[in-house]
Amino acid sequence: MISTNSMIDFKATILQGIPSELPPQRILSSEANHAPKRKDILSADEKKLAVRNALRYFPEAWHHELAPEFAEELKQFGRIYMHRFMPEYKLYARPISEYPAQNSQAASIMLMIQNNLDPAVAQHPEELITYGGNGAVFQNWAQYLVTMQYLATMTVEQTLHIYSGHPMGLFPSTKEAPRVIVTNGMMIPNYSKPDDWEKYNALGVTQYGQMTAGSYMYIGPQGIVHGTTITVMNAFRKVLEKNENPNGKIFLTAGLGGMSGAQPKAGNIVGCITICAEVNEAAARKRHQQGWVNELIENMDDLVLRTKEAKSKKETVSLAFIGNIVTVWERFYEEEIFIHLGSDQTSLHNPWAGGYYPVDISFDDANQMMADQPELFKIEVQKTLRRHSEAINKHTSKGTYFFDYGNAFLLEASRAGAKIYKDSNGEFQNSSSLGEGAREWAYPSYVQDILGPMCFDYGFGPFRWVCTSGKPEDLQKTDAIACQIMEEIKQNSPEEIQQQMQDNITWIKEAKKNNLVVGSQARILYADAEGRAKIGEAFNQAVQSGFLSASIVLGRDHHDVSGTDSPYRETSNIYDGSKFTADMAIHNVIGDSFRGATWVSIHNGGGVGWGEVINGGFGMVLDGSREASNRLKNMLFYDVNNGISRRSWARNDNAIFAIKREMKRTPELKVTLPNLVEDTLLENLF
Numbered sequence: 182m183i184s185t186n187s188m189i190d191f192k193a194t195i196l197q198g199i200p201s202e203l204p205p206q207r208i209l210s211s212e213a214n215h216a217p218k219r220k221d222i223l224s225a226d227e228k229k230l231a232v233r234n235a236l237r238y239f240p241e242a243w244h245h246e247l248a249p250e251f252a253e254e255l256k257q258f259g260r261i262y263m264h265r266f267m268p269e270y271k272l273y274a275r276p277i278s279e280y281p282a283q284n285s286q287a288a289s290i291m292l293m294i295q296n297n298l299d300p301a302v303a304q305h306p307e308e309l310i311t312y313g314g315n316g317a318v319f320q321n322w323a324q325y326l327v328t329m330q331y332l333a334t335m336t337v338e339q340t341l342h343i344y345s346g347h348p349m350g351l352f353p354s355t356k357e358a359p360r361v362i363v364t365n366g367m368m369i370p371n372y373s374k375p376d377d378w379e380k381y382n383a384l385g386v387t388q389y390g391q392m393t394a395g396s397y398m399y400i401g402p403q404g405i406v407h408g409t410t411i412t413v414m415n416a417f418r419k420v421l422e423k424n425e426n427p428n429g430k431i432f433l434t435a436g437l438g439g440m441s442g443a444q445p446k447a448g449n450i451v452g453c454i455t456i457c458a459e460v461n462e463a464a465a466r467k468r469h470q471q472g473w474v475n476e477l478i479e480n481m482d483d484l485v486l487r488t489k490e491a492k493s494k495k496e497t498v499s500l501a502f503i504g505n506i507v508t509v510w511e512r513f514y515e516e517e518i519f520i521h522l523g524s525d526q527t528s529l530h531n532p533w534a535g536g537y538y539p540v541d542i543s544f545d546d547a548n549q550m551m552a553d554q555p556e557l558f559k560i561e562v563q564k565t566l567r568r569h570s571e572a573i574n575k576h577t578s579k580g581t582y583f584f585d586y587g588n589a590f591l592l593e594a595s596r597a598g599a600k601i602y603k604d605s606n607g608e609f610q611n612s613s614s615l616g617e618g619a620r621e622w623a624y625p626s627y628v629q630d631i632l633g634p635m636c637f638d639y640g641f642g643p644f645r646w647v648c649t650s651g652k653p654e655d656l657q658k659t660d661a662i663a664c665q666i667m668e669e670i671k672q673n674s675p676e677e678i679q680q681q682m683q684d685n686i687t688w689i690k691e692a693k694k695n696n697l698v699v700g701s702q703a704r705i706l707y708a709d710a711e712g713r714a715k716i717g718e719a720f721n722q723a724v725q726s727g728f729l730s731a732s733i734v735l736g737r738d739h740h741d742v743s744g745t746d747s748p749y750r751e752t753s754n755i756y757d758g759s760k761f762t763a764d765m766a767i768h769n770v771i772g773d774s775f776r777g778a779t780w781v782s783i784h785n786g787g788g789v790g791w792g793e794v795i796n797g798g799f800g801m802v803l804d805g806s807r808e809a810s811n812r813l814k815n816m817l818f819y820d821v822n823n824g825i826s827r828r829s830w831a832r833n834d835n836a837i838f839a840i841k842r843e844m845k846r847t848p849e850l851k852v853t854l855p856n857l858v859e860d861t862l863l864e865n866l867f
């Protein structure tokens with residue numbers, strides 16, 4: 182129970198923003214996981230600019246003391262985090278009533294921000310990074326303090342504009358407008374290379390928001406467990422006969438980090454044998470201690486024996502192998518161990534700074550090489566990618582189904598010259614041996630084969646909600662409401678979406694048992710536009726009637742039907758050439774903003790890397806009001822159907838089906854439909 186005094190202190194501290202007296206220097210927590218030292222990329226003049234930029238948050242009287250301190254941070258960490266200004270109070274999603282705010286919309290956003298910075302949730306909490314190594318909520322603590330102060334004082338006729346963590350200010354707006362507009366990493370396109378992020382982030386003028394990090398919508402590991410479960414389950418459906426199940430079948434992959442750590446847990450829910458290689462022993466041990474993976478194996482011979490045993494006994498088990506993934510692919514080939522599903526979730530969106538480790542070099546030596554000999558490190562990484570691909574190719578030639586799991590594996594392997602394409606004879610080739618012209622990789626991304634056609638094209642995507650009361654009882658009530666609505670909708674759903682409905686009904690029924698809540702009382706569920714709107718409406722009514730004790734925040738992962746343009750991931754199953762455009766994501770954020778979102782965000786980067794994706798999201802507060810009911814219907818409808826229309830225009834069959842169905846139900850919706858062309862007509866044209 183929080184004491185009244187400490188609550189007053191918390192509120193007063195928030196209202197103060199930048200403290201009136203210079204706080205003492207802080208010693209960094211030895212328990213917290215700290216961000217790696219970033220690249221020393223600025224010239225001497227640029228470093229001065231970075232310090233000058235940082236000092237503009239503080240009164241001149243403090244500059245003498247802070248200037249050398251910030252210069253030292255820049256030297257030590259490659260960034261100026263302003264650790265001295267970290268709050269003394271604990272950061273976590275408090276019950277909404279504990280926030281000093283003029284309205285529940287602003288208080289909800291404060292709750293969501295604090296959740297993203299909670300040390301139990303965030304990857305590098307003291308560096309304001311929520312996940313993905315660089316997914317920042319703010320660039321520095323001054324931005325946090327000023328933002329919270331603005332939120333505490335804002336009315337429902339003001340909007341706070343946030344530029345990559347920097348609160349530009351409160352501007353007069355209207356009740357219907359979003360309370361917060363967030364942009365992260367928006368660059369002039371020509372300045373969107375990985376080193377541009379290093380440089381402009383070090384200068385303190387941009388940040389990498391990943392997806393839900395910079396939009397305050399992260400809900401801990403639950404989101405990724407659900408998404409990975411849906412992916413692995415549907416991947417098995419693709420490769421198994423109708424009468425087979427995943428028992429005793431192998432899913433081989435890599436990575437036991439922030440997101441990738443969900444793979445063994447998902448594999449266990451699906452019921453297969455998951456083998457997950459991880460080069461960082463500490464990461465593997467952490468996942469094992471947390472119960473995310475069943476067994477830890479340090480030696481290759483033991484791994485081979487244990488795998489054969491699990492296969493013969495048809496066990497549901499997850500094995501973490503401490504070592505490089507390449508060695509597992511190679512040895513399993515020698516041992517003739519058949520792999521049903523193969524994938525990879527090393528951090529290849531960040532290949533040169535610790536996302537992917539070269540084979541035959543110890544983890545410590547590789548880290549040393551990365552800092553001291555970055556060019557050599559790059560050569561080793563690319564050599565490993567070629568070897569990795571070759572080993573995968575041998576397995577797939579025997580029938581393994583391999584898919585890219587959204588970590589830029591195929592992209593980086595192709596850049597490394599790996600034989601990741603097939604020629605007209607079905608032989609594996611690298612890009613230089615294929616000559617000019619458009620080409621497809623030999624393997625699909627999980628969106629091309631699984632999530633795109635099975636989920637996104639029908640409008641199913643990662644809808645989520647947070648109970649701002651902070652009460653587990655409220656979460657249970659929302660689970661029950663959502664389950665009932667899904668069951669009702671399923672009764673009259675067409676055959677095409679029955680499977681998705683059923684998978685999510687099963688998920689929500691078991692959600693409590695899977696015990697996945699870390700941080701705020703949150704839940705994820707894949708639903709289509711109809712499901713999202715009906716569930717949202719039922720929640721709003723439950724808030725209004727007092728059945729739920731406080732408002733609900735609705736949102737979603739950016740990795741969804743309409744929110745993200747990402748040619749190698751979310752929009753990889755778009756084949757009309759438009760997958761390299763980002764109009765959909767931009768329309769989405771603008772469209773959501775005037776249809777009732779409480780906050781919206783649009784980011785460069787996220788998942789596959791800076792410059793490789795534009796992604797957006799929203800948050801919406803359901804306070805039980807009639808206005809909230811109108812807003813949710815209007816906005817959720819657009820938020821899903823925007824993407825279905827685009828997917829339908831790209832001639833995706835399932836999206837054409839879904840949008841036609843929606844137009845029948847909603848006469849005001851009029852979407853331009855594609856006319857399909859006979860293949861033979863085009864054959865001899867050029």
Ligand SMILES: NC(=O)c1ccc[n+]([C@@H]2O[C@H](COP(=O)([O-])OP(=O)(O)OC[C@H]3O[C@@H](n4cnc5c(N)ncnc54)[C@H](O)[C@@H]3O)[C@@H](O)[C@H]2O)c1
Nearest residue numbers: 436438439440441459460506527528537538586587588788
């Ligand atoms: N498909 C999706 O929905 C989805 C969702 C989240 C993340 N991702 C992507 O997946 C990747 C992983 O995300 P994360 O948060 O787990 O990152 P992470 O950096 O926390 O974890 C990756 C792990 O891979 C390990 N690793 C690197 N090279 C290895 C090798 N050669 N052999 C074995 N282990 C190796 C690293 O030690 C690290 O622990 C990222 O690129 C991310 O963008 C995809």
